Amino acid sequence: QLDVAAAHAALSRLSAYHRAALTLRYLDGLPVAEVGGELGRSLHATETLLVRARAAFRRVYEEGEGHDA
Numbered sequence: 021q022l023d024v025a026a027a028h029a030a031l032s033r034l035s036a037y038h039r040a041a042l043t044l045r046y047l048d049g050l051p052v053a054e055v056g057g058e059l060g061r062s063l064h065a066t067e068t069l070l071v072r073a074r075a076a077f078r079r080v081y082e083e084g085e086g087h088d089a
Contacts (some may be wrong), residue, residue, distance in 0.1 A: 022081075032082040038073035046071060 031039055037059070044055045056066035 023085075026081060026084050030077055030084055033080045034073065034076055037069065038076050041066070041069050041073045042077060 031042065034042070040059060041055055042057055044050045045052065050058070052066050052070065054062050055070070056063050059066065059069070061069065
């Protein structure tokens, strides 16, 4: 379960491209193909971007949790 404040803080620490991809996909609920269209990327490139963005988010989020403990 995500802490909403910590998730927003983690999201703000990501690159603009990662933040945009995650926001469009998970907050705005767009399908991957539409995320790619918004970002000017192919479907495959968008899938790769999302994999990397989720990994970056996870890393930053977990670092933040460690600082709060």
